[in-house]
Amino acid sequence: MEKIKIGIVGAGGMALYHYKGFIKAGAEVKAIADMDQTRAQAFAAANNIEKIYTGLGEMLDALPELDGVSIITPNKFHRPLTVEALERGKHVYCEKPPALNAAEMGEMLDASKKAGKRLMFDFNNRARPESQAMIGYIRDGKVGTINSAQASWIRRAGIPGFGGWFTTKALSGGGPVIDLPHMLDLALYFMGFPEPEYLLSAAYYDFMDNRAFKGPWGIPDAARGITDVESSCHAMLTFKTGQNLMIRSSWAEMNEREVVSVTFQGAKAGGKLERIFGIDGLDETSIDTCRLFTEAYGNQVDLDIKTEKDESMGRIGNAVNFINAIGGGAKPYNTPEEALILMKIVDALYESAATRKPVLIR
Ligand SMILES: NC(=O)c1ccc[n+]([C@@H]2O[C@H](COP(=O)([O-])OP(=O)(O)OC[C@H]3O[C@@H](n4cnc5c(N)ncnc54)[C@H](O)[C@@H]3O)[C@@H](O)[C@H]2O)c1
Numbered sequence: 631m632e633k634i635k636i637g638i639v640g641a642g643g644m645a646l647y648h649y650k651g652f653i654k655a656g657a658e659v660k661a662i663a664d665m666d667q668t669r670a671q672a673f674a675a676a677n678n679i680e681k682i683y684t685g686l687g688e689m690l691d692a693l694p695e696l697d698g699v700s701i702i703t704p705n706k707f708h709r710p711l712t713v714e715a716l717e718r719g720k721h722v723y724c725e726k727p728p729a730l731n732a733a734e735m736g737e738m739l740d741a742s743k744k745a746g747k748r749l750m751f752d753f754n755n756r757a758r759p760e761s762q763a764m765i766g767y768i769r770d771g772k773v774g775t776i777n778s779a780q781a782s783w784i785r786r787a788g789i790p791g792f793g794g795w796f797t798t799k800a801l802s803g804g805g806p807v808i809d810l811p812h813m814l815d816l817a818l819y820f821m822g823f824p825e826p827e828y829l830l831s832a833a834y835y836d837f838m839d840n841r842a843f844k845g846p847w848g849i850p851d852a853a854r855g856i857t858d859v860e861s862s863c864h865a866m867l868t869f870k871t872g873q874n875l876m877i878r879s880s881w882a883e884m885n886e887r888e889v890v891s892v893t894f895q896g897a898k899a900g901g902k903l904e905r906i907f908g909i910d911g912l913d914e915t916s917i918d919t920c921r922l923f924t925e926a927y928g929n930q931v932d933l934d935i936k937t938e939k940d941e942s943m944g945r946i947g948n949a950v951n952f953i954n955a956i957g958g959g960a961k962p963y964n965t966p967e968e969a970l971i972l973m974k975i976v977d978a979l980y981e982s983a984a985t986r987k988p989v990l991i992r
Pocket residue numbers: 639640641642643644645663664665666669684685686702703704705707725726727752754809848849945
């Protein structure tokens with residue numbers, strides 16, 4: 631069988647995970663495009679990629695045989711590049727967040743339907759071995775309806791660079807609310823993507839001018855750049871089904887340490903999927919938990935689910951799934967319809983925080 635041919639747009643930090651996943655799934659990475667040619671050349675040389683381009687259009691003109699592209703650019707370019715690639719008949723694997731807002735995501739969904747091509751996002755946390763183990767129990771009916779859940783990605787000092795695109799709302803769409811949507815997405819996945827109803831949130835802007843809160847990840851500071859995004863947000867969301875979800879996100883907040891978790895309380899079992907990060911990202915002090923809390927024979931029982939440690943946090947596995955979804959008929963880990971629900975919640979998180987009023991999500 632002929633190999634699936636992929637082109638990558640954006641030679642930033644995530645490109646290597648995409649590349650590794652595509653190769654692992656048996657695809658061919660034919661080209662990399664980046665307006666920063668030094669970056670593109672370095673990436674191509676390190677990974678034996680034959681062709682280098684400055685942008686998506688140039689790459690698609692030169693290589694019409696590409697089956698799919700992956701988009702790894704700052705958030706503002708996700709919509710235009712995704713729509714262009716879909717209109718030119720390509721499957722698209724796009725980094726998170728899907729877009730700057732729900733209206734943009736709606737355009738991307740329409741473009742994928744019109745083109746009849748797959749559109750998948752890098753919600754890599756769904757592909758983690760722990761998440762796949764947990765969804766197995768949920769789908770098997772062991773958890774029952776999840777009444778309530780709590781989704782947190784809270785950093786203590788994790789601003790990803792001051793004045794670069796991450797902290798410029800026009801380029802990123804916002805701070806941790808839109809940059810760290812993974813646990814919100816994972817909670818929705820576990821809850822069965824119920825229809826959201828009301829949301830009430832509060833956002834804070836503390837420490838956005840304090841270099842002591844810079845994270846170990848991200849991009850270099852820009853001397854005269856803009857910093858106009860939130861540093862933390864706290865919210866409660868209800869669903870038309872009667873379920874509810876608490877959401878916490880922060881880049882900078884007086885927390886004990888970085889915690890990435892979804893906890894939930896179901897009719898038959900509760901659960902917790904958590905990564906407590908080390909002092910500096912993923913180190914020997916980080917702790918992974920995947921547990922179910924239930925009752926059997928009159929006793930309270932905890933089930934400790936052991937899975938393989940995945941340093942990539944599902945990033946490689948998710949890229950593998952994209953190739954298998956376009957080539958081998960595998961079920962995609964995420965769909966654009968789900969991404970639209972997520973982006974409506976993101977919009978509501980910003981609207982409620984700005985107006986200080988509950989928002990009805992339609
Ligand atoms: N899934 C994850 O865990 C995860 C982690 C980090 C970043 N991300 C996402 O990945 C994306 C990129 O982030 P990053 O940290 O790699 O950023 P980055 O700034 O390091 O890299 C982005 C690259 O895109 C290039 N670029 C920008 N616009 C372009 C265009 N129109 N055409 C071609 N190239 C273009 C830039 O020159 C740059 O090299 C963002 O959407 C971010 O949210 C995801």
